[in-house]
Amino acid sequence: MCYQNKHRLRWRFIPSFLWLCSVPVEADCNYQGEGFEPAQPFNIQQPAVYVQRDAPAGTVISSFITNGTGDIDYCTGTGTITYEMIKFSNPSAIPNYYNTNVPGVGISLRFTSAGWYFSKIRQYSVLSPTITVVAPLEVTLIKTGEITSGAIGSGLLAKAYGDDGIQSLTVNFTGNQVTQLAxxxxxxxxxxxxxxxxxxxxxxxxxxxxxxxxxxxxxxxxxxxxxxxxxxxxxxxxxxxxxxxxxxxxxxxxxxxxxxxxxxxxxxxxxxxxxxxxxxxxxxxxxxxxxxxxxxxxxxxxxxxxxxxxxxxxxxxxx
Known part of the structure; x- marks a missing residue:
């Protein structure tokens, strides 16, 4: 998606005809509005992953993209949308990656078109009137250190919400086995x-x-x-x-x-x-x-x- 020509989250602009009516401008991004189509939850399933024992730290061991449609929030003024990593929020030594429950394996989540990553808490100010539209998401697993084979946990990986606090983007993650080979x-x-x-x-x-x-x-x-x-x-x-x-x-x-x-x-x-x-x-x-x-x-x-x-x-x- 794009934001002010910096982030490629896609925005859909709603025309405003000021001569038809006079309404107060609210500094809000909410889970409702004219033309708003709520995004469906992203359900991401990790495939089984096999890692060579001596692969160096920083090696990408799996990457997969999921598409979605729908809107995240409707902003009627200069509001804020917040994105959060939930399931795994402990940063690893590698930027943009978070430690999973499997030692030596980190995970990231990013919007592919924007190129930016979800973080523990990330907020964007949004100009009105806009609807923030869902873009493809990419999950990447990376080797952060010595791996102990095991299954990555499942659950709510990430979410987004506007000023009203209503969860408007849900990213569910189903983990699978990571096996180190030798x-x-x-x-x-x-x-x-x-x-x-x-x-x-x-x-x-x-x-x-x-x-x-x-x-x-x-x-x-x-x-x-x-x-x-x-x-x-x-x-x-x-x-x-x-x-x-x-x-x-x-x-x-x-x-x-x-x-x-x-x-x-x-x-x-x-x-x-x-x-x-x-x-x-x-x-x-x-x-x-x-x-x-x-x-x-x-x-x-x-x-x-x-x-x-x-x-x-x-x-x-x-x-």
Missing amino acids: CSITTPDLSFPLGDISAANFGSTVGTVPSGAQNTQNLGLDCDTNANINVMLQGAQNPDAGARSVLALTGQGNVDVAKGVGVQLLYNGAPLELNSRIVLKRSAGGQETFPVTARYYQTQPTVTTGKANASATLDLTYQ
Whole structure:
């Protein structure tokens, strides 16, 4: 809706013929008047919402628009219309959003055409003679912090009234479940024994992978349905390798540590680059298995003998 070219609540102007009669001007907005058609209640139903556990605060998790018709108030003078958030009126840390009963979930209500939001109490002065007409309303749910899955409460979300105090706009809200999705790890530690490999099995070319110098283990997860599984390899890059997928050896540079070799981790045959997040899949729910392969990788033209161990972390997120 629009108000004095600032707010796009729609106004319907009532012509006034001063020569027909003389009436006193009242500074009122009331729930009655010539041509007034009361707005029907807005009944908003929230769909079930699923949120990835690691989505950042400020992420919109659901948004839906409802249309309505009718009038809010009839103003015969310079009156006031008051808009109030009722069901949820505790402001969150994010402007225009109010905390719901579900931890980590905020809610907003706004007139789409005007672009302004309902607040705990918001008042507008209205010039006469006008009828304030209902415009589409948008409800938005946003992540404000760590979410605890649960159902958002139902009830009177918001209302509006004029100077007579009669409730002229009713916004009813039916809440639904908000579920945070994630996975639990069933294989918290993966070990890749590569055994003793002769230095003679390497060649003179950087990038050589000696035969038999690899091992595959399965990363196991137990996931909620629709969890988006992402992985990122974290560790120390091998200083002798240009490839960002080669790990440094533990104690690299020490006299008892092998030289000219590093360790690579692969998923589906492709090397995992350090500090680069990749999407594994959207889970269908239940047990998920991801094969991860570790192998030796030649980093210099010559390989010398010694210990060749490495460690890294697979950082799993759900976004």
